[in-house]
Amino acid sequence: MKGFSQKLALAAFAVASLSTSAWARGYGAAGCGLGSMVFGSGNGIVQVLAATTNGSSGSQTFGITFGTSNCGGGGAAPTIKAFIEANREALANDIARGNGETLNGLTQLMGCTKPAQVGPMLQKSYKTIFPNTQVSASDIETSVTPIVKANCS
Amino acid sequence: MIVSLRGAQPGRASRLARLFFLFTLSLLPCAGFGQSAPPVPSEWLRLLHYQKSLTGAWINDAGPQFFITEAGSKNPQAELEASIAELKRPGSDFHCKFPARAILLYRRDRTLPIRTGSCPEWEGFRNRLNATGVSLVFSSYYLNNPASAFGHSFLRVHRGRRAGEAHKPAELLDTGIGYAATVTTSNAIAYAFYGIFGLFRGDYTALPYYYKVREYADAENRDLWSYELALSHSELELLVAHLWELDRAERRYYYFSKNCSYEILAILEAILDPERPESGLLARLPWFVIPSHTLQSLTQEPGLVRSIDYRPSLRKQLEARLSLLAPEQKKQAKNWKEIASAPELGARVLDARLDWIDFDHFEDLVREKPEISALKQQALAARAQTGVVLQEVLLPSDVGPDPSQGHPPRRVQLSLGKVTSGSSFAELAFRPALQDLLDPVAGYPDSARLEFTEAALRVSDRVRLQRFSLFRAQSLTPISLVRMDPSWKVGVLHELPQGSRIEASGGLTLPVFGARVFGLAGGRLGGGTLSSIRPAATLELGLHYRLGDRWALLASWLGLTSAQGWSEELQVSARLHLTRRVSIGAELRNGLAWQAQGFFYF
Numbered sequence: 001m002k003g004f005s006q007k008l009a010l011a012a013f014a015v016a017s018l019s020t021s022a023w024a025r026g027y028g029a030a031g032c033g034l035g036s037m038v039f040g041s042g043n044g045i046v047q048v049l050a051a052t053t054n055g056s057s058g059s060q061t062f063g064i065t066f067g068t069s070n071c072g073g074g075g076a077a078p079t080i081k082a083f084i085e086a087n088r089e090a091l092a093n094d095i096a097r098g099n100g101e102t103l104n105g106l107t108q109l110m111g112c113t114k115p116a117q118v119g120p121m122l123q124k125s126y127k128t129i130f131p132n133t134q135v136s137a138s139d140i141e142t143s144v145t146p147i148v149k150a151n152c153s
Numbered sequence: 154m155i156v157s158l159r160g161a162q163p164g165r166a167s168r169l170a171r172l173f174f175l176f177t178l179s180l181l182p183c184a185g186f187g188q189s190a191p192p193v194p195s196e197w198l199r200l201l202h203y204q205k206s207l208t209g210a211w212i213n214d215a216g217p218q219f220f221i222t223e224a225g226s227k228n229p230q231a232e233l234e235a236s237i238a239e240l241k242r243p244g245s246d247f248h249c250k251f252p253a254r255a256i257l258l259y260r261r262d263r264t265l266p267i268r269t270g271s272c273p274e275w276e277g278f279r280n281r282l283n284a285t286g287v288s289l290v291f292s293s294y295y296l297n298n299p300a301s302a303f304g305h306s307f308l309r310v311h312r313g314r315r316a317g318e319a320h321k322p323a324e325l326l327d328t329g330i331g332y333a334a335t336v337t338t339s340n341a342i343a344y345a346f347y348g349i350f351g352l353f354r355g356d357y358t359a360l361p362y363y364y365k366v367r368e369y370a371d372a373e374n375r376d377l378w379s380y381e382l383a384l385s386h387s388e389l390e391l392l393v394a395h396l397w398e399l400d401r402a403e404r405r406y407y408y409f410s411k412n413c414s415y416e417i418l419a420i421l422e423a424i425l426d427p428e429r430p431e432s433g434l435l436a437r438l439p440w441f442v443i444p445s446h447t448l449q450s451l452t453q454e455p456g457l458v459r460s461i462d463y464r465p466s467l468r469k470q471l472e473a474r475l476s477l478l479a480p481e482q483k484k485q486a487k488n489w490k491e492i493a494s495a496p497e498l499g500a501r502v503l504d505a506r507l508d509w510i511d512f513d514h515f516e517d518l519v520r521e522k523p524e525i526s527a528l529k530q531q532a533l534a535a536r537a538q539t540g541v542v543l544q545e546v547l548l549p550s551d552v553g554p555d556p557s558q559g560h561p562p563r564r565v566q567l568s569l570g571k572v573t574s575g576s577s578f579a580e581l582a583f584r585p586a587l588q589d590l591l592d593p594v595a596g597y598p599d600s601a602r603l604e605f606t607e608a609a610l611r612v613s614d615r616v617r618l619q620r621f622s623l624f625r626a627q628s629l630t631p632i633s634l635v636r637m638d639p640s641w642k643v644g645v646l647h648e649l650p651q652g653s654r655i656e657a658s659g660g661l662t663l664p665v666f667g668a669r670v671f672g673l674a675g676g677r678l679g680g681g682t683l684s685s686i687r688p689a690a691t692l693e694l695g696l697h698y699r700l701g702d703r704w705a706l707l708a709s710w711l712g713l714t715s716a717q718g719w720s721e722e723l724q725v726s727a728r729l730h731l732t733r734r735v736s737i738g739a740e741l742r743n744g745l746a747w748q749a750q751g752f753f754y755f
Contacts, residue, residue, distance in 0.1 A: 034367050034519045064330060064357040064400045072361040075282035075310070075328045087325070087363055089518050089529075090371070093507050096533040097500075098542035105323040105363070113320045119542060126537030133526035 031137075032071035032082040080109050080145075085137040092130055098123035110145065112152035121151045193229045199423045200257055200395065202402075203229050216403030221247070240265050249275050250401070253394035253424070260387075275397055282328055282359075284393050285313035285321075288379040288462070289417065289451060290329070291444055292369040293556055294598050303587065303603075304444040304556070305369070306414050307331035309362055309379060310393075327362040330396065332416040334406035348408040355406035355416065357399050366464070372515045374468040378555050380451060382421070383459040391424040410440060414447040421451075430455050439563065443586055445596075448557035461555050467515070469549040471508040472635060476550065477501055483634060500541035506532050512635070559596025560733055560754040562586045566609070568740075570748030580619060582609035590627065590697055591705040591728040592752075593736065599699060600662070600669055602627035602642075611649075622646035629671050629697055631664035640671050642693075650744075654679025658691055668698040677713065689715035703730050728752075 064074065071086070072078030084091060087102050094100030099119040107115045122129065122144065129135075129143045198211075201219070206212045213219075213226040221239060225232040236254055239247040248255035249272030259265050288309045308330040312322045334353040338344055347353050369375045384392065399420070406412065415438065422434040437450040452458050465473065475483055478501060486505035510529050511518065517525040568580040584607035588597045604625045611619035625644035632638060640662040647653040658675020673693045680686040695709030704727070711722040721743075728738035728750075736752040 034364070034372070035521075064359045064396055073359060075278060075359045077281070077312070077322075077326060078361050078363075083361075083363070086361070086367065089511060089515070090367065092529075092533050093511070096507070096536040097504060098537075098540075099544070101323065101325060102363075105325040108320070108323050108326065120540075123537050123540065123542065127534060130530065130533065133521070133523070133530050 032078070032085045033088065034086055078109070080106070080141050081137045083109055084140050084144075088137070088140075091140075094119075095122045095129060096126055106144070107148055107152070110148045112148050114152050118148050118151045121147050193233060194261065196257055196261075196427050197233055198229055200253060200391075201229065201232065202419055202423065214405055216401075218401040218403065219398075221251075237262075237265070240268065246270070246272070248272065251398050253391050253398050256391055256394055275394075278397050279393055282310055282393055282396075283313045283315065284310045284389055286311040286381060287384060287389065287392060288381045289421070289447070290365070291378045291380070291448055291556055292365075292373075292375040293378060294375075294601070294603075304375075305331075306417050306444040306447050307365065308417060308420070309365075310396075325361070325363040325366060328359050329362045329365040330357060330359050331365075332357050332404075332406075332413045334408075348406070351405040351407045351411070353406045355404040355411070357396070357402075357416075359396075369466075370464055371467045371511065372519075374466040374512070376466045376469060376552075377464040378448075379462040379464070380448070380555075380557070381459045381462065382451075382457055384424075385426060388424050388426055392420070395420065395424050410442060412442060414444045415442045418442075418447050418450060425454075425457075429457075439585070441585065443562060445556060445559060445562050445587070448555075449559075449561060452557040461557075463552055463555070465547070465549045465552075467508060467512050468635065469552075470547055471505065471512050473547045473549045474501070474505040474508055475634065478505060487634065500536065500539045500543060503532060503536040503539065504543070507536060509635075554595045556596045558733075560593045563755050564592070565753045565755070566750060567753075568748055568750045570740075571746040572613075573744050573746050576613050578611050578613035580609055580611040582607060582620070584608075589625075590629070590707050591726055591738065593702065593730045593733065593754075594699055594705070595702055595733075600629040600631070600697060617649065618647070620646065620648045622648075629662040629669050631662045631669050633664070637661075640673060642673055642675070652680050652685075656691070658693060660693075662697075668696055671695050671697065687715055687717070689713050704728070705730075 071082045078086070083106060087105070090100070090102040091106060094103035099115065103119055103122065104115045107113070107118050112118060125143070125147055129140055201213065202215060203211045203213050211227055211229055215226065217223075217226075220226060220232055222228070222232050222235045225235075236247065236251070237258060239245045240255060240258055245268070248268040248270070252272070252275055255268060259267060288311070290307055290309050292305045292307075294304050309324075310328045310330060311324075312327050314321055332355055334348065335356050336344065336353060338347060366377065370377050404411070404416070415435075418434050418438070425434070434450050434454060437453060438446050475486065478486060482499070482502045483505070486502045486509060507529070510525070510532060514522070514525045514529075518529060563586070564584045566580075566582040566584070568582070569577070570580070571577045584604055586605045587603050589602045589604055590600070602625060604622060606624070607620065607622045608618070609620040611617055623645040625642075625646060627640075627642040628638075629640045630638040639659055641657075641659045643657045645655050654677050656675065656677045656679075658673040660671060660673035662669045662671040671694070673691075673695075675691050675693075677689045677691055678686060679689070691711055691713050693709055693711040695707065698706045700706075706725075706727050708725045709723075711724075713720050713722065724740070724742040726738060726740040728736050730736045734754045736754075738750040738752065740748045740750060742748075
């Protein structure tokens with residue numbers, strides 16, 4: 001961020017002006033996944049500059065108090081589905097490993113504070129929870145919920 | 154006053170002086186002219202983010218929604234009086250729109266009526282956040298990622314237990330609150346211009362903390378440092394109410410000065426109890442601000458930081474996992490593209506492999522690129538199949554001290570030396586930020602240079618500008634099993650006797666017995682004058698070595714070929730760090746008999 005990158009921007013402006021038209025890849029308002037929420041749309045030098053200088057370009061933005069969003073904007077606790085969507089890779093890792101911080105977060109959201117009991121059971125069901133790479137967040141929620149409920153007493 | 158001006162018989166000079174005096178007076182706020190209004194409480198000025206202009210007037214760029222009077226942005230006194238009147242007015246919703254101001258006013262004057270009228274929106278926000286504490290989070294530098302050159306800072310509001318919950322919620326479920334520019338152009342030139350002159354709007358945003366973790370630690374490989382603040386209950390109450398008020402502010406984002414670091418610190422300063430022994434978070438900042446200033450200002454505030462937490466980046470986590478493996482196992486983890494070998498691998502190897510796939514292809518996975526997703530799925534299924542649940546805590550070995558322990562960013566350098574032609578010189582240099590390859594390493598990346606506008610004046614027979622660099626950056630990340638990071642160097646500078654130049658080169662760095670041996674090939678565009686600008690090709694070989702935190706050595710040879718022929722530049726520099734603020738050094742280079750250096754960081 002900051003001054004350095006500004007100078008970089010000025011110094012590189014000739015190069016930059018040639019390569020700033022790559023805004024075509026739009027992800028728009030496509031759920032709560034990292035793709036739409038963090039990486040945003042577009043790439044190229046402006047997005048690099050935006051990241052460098054703490055600008056947000058193209059990703060969904062939330063005001064500080066905008067709290068009705070299901071993705072957990074405005075300080076709201078996220079829904080289970082939104083949590084799964086945003087943490088999908090880390091959650092798959094934790095379920096395959098049978099424990100981890102993201103698995104703890106999910107079980108807590110589901111009202112269970114005994115992740116050590118639940119983790120190995122989710123690990124055993126990995127192939128049921130993630131039968132293929134396209135499985136949706138809702139499907140993951142549907143298959144995880146009964147396992148958590150059954151093993152949390 | 155006009156009369157007095159006429160009445161005098163001034164000469165031209167004194168009349169000009171008088172006019173100037175009157176003009177200056179006219180810039181002062183009205184309160185300066187004899188009306189003896191009570192002084193505005195400093196908490197009020199801080200809570201509303203007022204600032205003094207050069208002429209001493211109050212200024213505020215938070216926009217009309219942030220005030221209840223029209224002159225509010227210039228007149229804190231009038232805004233204060235109107236706010237008190239509003240608080241007293243039955244039926245007013247002032248306390249819903251500006252809960253922090255209402256709290257502050259009530260704390261100062263307990264005779265004011267307490268407004269508890271229903272504010273569903275504000276109360277909803279407060280209940281959603283359910284704040285029990287707050288940390289300032291710094292996402293650290295990783296120079297091979299341009300997004301992290303100077304780091305970033307934001308707040309993490311800790312979420313408390315809800316009724317019936319036995320445990321405090323996981324950190325991932327906390328709320329991250331940041332300040333960023335909202336980019337409205339896709340043109341890089343306009344981007345630079347808008348950013349410098351404050352033409353982008355700055356917005357505060359609140360999102361679950363896991364988005365920040367995934368973005369910074371996983372996608373961008375930046376370590377996250379959390380500085381938990383020891384706020385009192387009343388400070389925390391004021392903070393949450395203040396965040397609500399800030400949603401009304403329309404701020405402009407200035408990359409140099411009013412950026413994420415500055416605004417986050419301004420929020421904290423606004424809510425700190427004035428009874429604290431020292432409250433000078435913003436006063437310690439220079440005119441331009443980078444996150445390391447924020448951290449150092451924060452940790453200098455007595456008793457403000459309760460604890461410091463570290464969250465490793467995906468890269469550090471992968472390196473820690475690999476450190477548990479034998480060489481043969483590392484190879485198995487690395488060859489994650491060979492699907493056939495997966496099932497019989499052990500849990501630790503598969504754990505490293507999973508991190509490795511994430512590290513190499515995080516964005517591809519998020520974008521659901523089919524072949525990468527399939528590879529990952531295959532490794533995940535194999536890992537689940539092992540049925541092994543490991544309980545170990547992963548701790549990267551080379552964490553080092555937290556970034557607030559680093560040397561202060563600004564540096565003054567005094568050098569004495571003699572050129573080979575015989576004359577002695579003294580040189581004074583200043584660099585506002587941040588780090589070169591020989592500066593103290595604690596709290597900074599160990600093999601990176603990132604310097605912004607260094608200037609050096611040399612005094613010998615006369616005074617001349619010896620060196621001025623707009624920026625110089627260099628990364629010498631050694632290649633490793635984890636990744637073949639390229640090394641590179643870029644710079645725009647003016648230096649005697651060669652003149653001005655733009656330089657860029659790239660290559661590789663090898664780790665050799667704890668030292669870094671690097672080779673860089675590239676080009677320079679430069680010349681003594683504008684008409685003599687010429688291209689040249691360069692080849693540079695060098696050695697960079699740090700012995701603990703105290704000693705640093707850099708030796709390099711650079712060959713340069715252009716239409717003028719071949720030339721070589723040799724440089725050997727050594728430095729000894731005496732304290733966090735003081736270093737001494739020596740440097741030898743072409744045309745220089747000797748040079749001794751002293752450095753002071755502040």
